[in-house]
Amino acid sequence: MKGIALLGSTGSIGTQSLDVCRLQGYSVKCLTANSNVDVIEKQVREFKPDLVCMMNEDAAKELKVKISDTDTKVVSGMNGLIECATYDGADTVLNSVVGMVGLQPTLEAIKSKKTIALANKETLVAGGHLVTNAAKENGVSILPVDSEHSAIFQAMQGSPKKEAIKKIILTASGGPFFGKTLKELENVTPADALKHPNWNMGAKITIDSATMMNKGLEFIEAKWLFDMPNDDIEIVVHRESVVHSAIVYQDNSMIAQLGLPDMRIPIQYALT
Numbered sequence: 288m289k290g291i292a293l294l295g296s297t298g299s300i301g302t303q304s305l306d307v308c309r310l311q312g313y314s315v316k317c318l319t320a321n322s323n324v325d326v327i328e329k330q331v332r333e334f335k336p337d338l339v340c341m342m343n344e345d346a347a348k349e350l351k352v353k354i355s356d357t358d359t360k361v362v363s364g365m366n367g368l369i370e371c372a373t374y375d376g377a378d379t380v381l382n383s384v385v386g387m388v389g390l391q392p393t394l395e396a397i398k399s400k401k402t403i404a405l406a407n408k409e410t411l412v413a414g415g416h417l418v419t420n421a422a423k424e425n426g427v428s429i430l431p432v433d434s435e436h437s438a439i440f441q442a443m444q445g446s447p448k449k450e451a452i453k454k455i456i457l458t459a460s461g462g463p464f465f466g467k468t469l470k471e472l473e474n475v476t477p478a479d480a481l482k483h484p485n486w487n488m489g490a491k492i493t494i495d496s497a498t499m500m501n502k503g504l505e506f507i508e509a510k511w512l513f514d515m516p517n518d519d520i521e522i523v524v525h526r527e528s529v530v531h532s533a534i535v536y537q538d539n540s541m542i543a544q545l546g547l548p549d550m551r552i553p554i555q556y557a558l559t
Contacts, residue, residue: 289558292317292377292401294368294392297326299489300383300406300432300550305330307555317371319384322346328353335359337376340367342388365391372396379558381432382407385491390414397421404557406432408508415511430557431512434486435505437553438531438544439513445542446534454535455515456543457505458525460485462497465526485528485548 291308295301296318308315315334320327322343331339331354339354340362341347347363354361362370365388372380372392380396381404382389389407394417396403403422405411411418422429431437435457446452463482464472480497481490488496495501502522509520531553533543546552 289313289379290316290377291558292371292374292380292396294319294372294380294382294389295384295407296320296330297323298383298385299487299492300554302326303551304381304383304406304554304558305334307551307558308334311555311558313558316377317374319368319371320346324349324353331357331359338362338371338374340364340371342368368392369395372401373399378402379404381554381558382410383432385409385489387413390418393418394421397425397427400425400427403427403429404432404554405429406554408433408504411508411511412504415507419511419514429512431508432550432553432557433505433508434548434550434553435532436509436512437556439509439534441544441556442532442534442542443513446536449514451536452515452534453519453537453539455509455513455520456533456535456541457502457509457520457522458528458530458532459499459502459522460496460528461524461526462499464497465524484526486550487548488550 291313293304297320315336317338318330318336319340324346336359338360341350344363347361351361369392373395379402382393383406387409389410390413393410431440480494483493528548529545530543533541535541
């Protein structure tokens, strides 16, 4: 049975990852969160992990009291996050924390020979060369969980060799403000930016999608994941979010991955 260490279990990707683990019958060995005690307590009681980490020390103390009737060990802070990422009982680390905090546990998990299912794009944006070099040195697979990068990864399964690929096409929805004039954008609010037309995602990525900053981060992520030159990565706005991304071969034929917008699909592909 596959053992999963899920870093960032209370966020949008984390909760959908648990949907997949529930469906597939995977054993969830570790859970981590920042400070949401109420949600992670419910997760601990359902999935019965060996280890749970709260980044916030006060939250860790509160959780320890609340789950004292279980066998789950509570740890805290960055040391606790790394303990979960390197836990012997887990063979796959699904990193869905938000921000650069995900870099160090990813590197430590790679050193521990864990398979990495990566939903934390900042890991590659901030330290792409460190992560990819470490993965090569340790013979570790980095499996993308972002919908666009998962689509590229799936499309590449049909490629006999990397040299056959001419270009990567990353698709973008354009977010909620696509087509609006500068005048129309003058009075938009964060609440407006959080109304993504297609995807149900966490607040940070939804805001980044509204400004298109997210696609800049994904461009960098694609460069490191697929070892492609910058000039061979193209971004195309595709409002429907059905074509999740595509690759172009040297003969100009294309392979794309299509589906309804549901993050559980790329999560499941990475875990399976």
